[in-house]
Amino acid sequence: MSTEASRLTDAGEDDLASLVERVSWYHTLELSAGIVTDGLFDHRPYVDRYGLPEDLSGKRVLDVGALDGFWSFELERRGAQVTALDLDRVEDLDWPPRLRPAGEKRAEGGFPLAQGEGFRLAHRALGSAVERVPLSVYDATPERLGGTFDLIFCGTVLLHLRDPMLALERLAGLCSGQLVLAEEYSRRLEWVPRLKVAEFRGESPWMTWWIPASRAWLSMVRCAGFEDVRAHARFFVRFRAQKGGVPHVVVHARGNG
């Protein structure tokens, strides 16, 4: 416990607990023995389902839409040199215009979104070396991020984007190895034969746009220029402390960026 506490630059265990208390967490993170953030989701039981390589030593990895950093820190734990991509201001996210005024109000409201506060606190508490770059995925190029990546992880980001195809094109340009994409898929549409379809969920307070069926996700990833595109797994991620959850499909693909 004291090792973890000593990693904090100027706060002790008690201060960490109270700092954690003040943040609205999306991810459930174990910051030290006994201090676990109360995130909207707890990905810990699901980590093995994503098919991430156990050993990522020496690999350059990009975590797209890092939020509180669960995946950034997990990838770092496996030995990777991690760059975490996210936006600092809630107003910069892709709010459907109809929801935009409400979205801006939420900047003060406490909806757990990309503001970086949680990430920075966790980063300090864990003594992490992950580099957080505040940059839109639409502007993410090898020139701006110091080269391409051996692995790109993108966890439930695209459904929050107005232009997911542009994002995938950018990722294709950045990926010289593997893409691991995890997204919510539409269970309602999953049975539709042949057609690649998506349902529109633009009224949702979670800032969503289109929710494709998993076959449509595969098609989008292929369209962006990835190869060997396949659905690795499908599972249901429950909310940590409330009923319900999100059906996930994990897509694996190979980039030649």
Next chain:
Amino acid sequence: MELAPGVITPGWFDLRPIVERMPWPDVRGKRCLDVGTYDGFLAFELERRGAAEVIATDISGENEWDWYPELKASGPAVLTDQMGPEKGRGFRIAKRALGSSVERVEVNVYDVDPDQLGTFDVVVCGSLLLHLRDPFRALEAIRGVCAGVFLSAEEINLVLTLMYPRAPMTRLRPHELQWSVPNLAGHREMVAASGFSLERASKPYSIPFGVAHPAGGRTPRALAHRALGRLGTGNVGVPTAAVLARPRL
């Protein structure tokens, strides 16, 4: 388009039989914009209906269009090959033949800007969104120049409309210059989500194919498609839904 009695352009699509089915507002004396005008049918129609001023926008350079990534990567020569001769020429010929005052402006729908074009009492956009990778960005840009009403007429997918009459869905089919085609509810939701309130909607109609359009196949699927078109809209063509909307925000 009929440029003179008996002189009809050999187009891919013939809007003449369905133009009255669109939910036209009163455009007399109004300042109007036709986005993605191509050969200009809707722009000239606005003028014919009494608009005081009509601006028609489009982009001629194929390399600026939202091509399927693989095609874009193969370079401009391939794109020109796909699309044929210079765009905008048809508009110029028609404009001259009709003695029209419609002004064509080269600008991408994404970049349509009130500081450059001013605002319009009536904005019309027909069959453009399916060709865009980022249709919501286009709808937001349109809202920025719309001070009155917006007429949006877009292709819809009949199968998804029948399967989901109320839920907004879309069919993704990224290839060449197409991205996705929504169902009826999907089209309406896209317009509403972009900050418009819907005032009026037409029943779906099919835009008949023109003489230049390639003939459809005779496979069972093609025949079923045409039968569905006839059942759903009364004729064969491009199934289309049109709404009249007003910016809300």
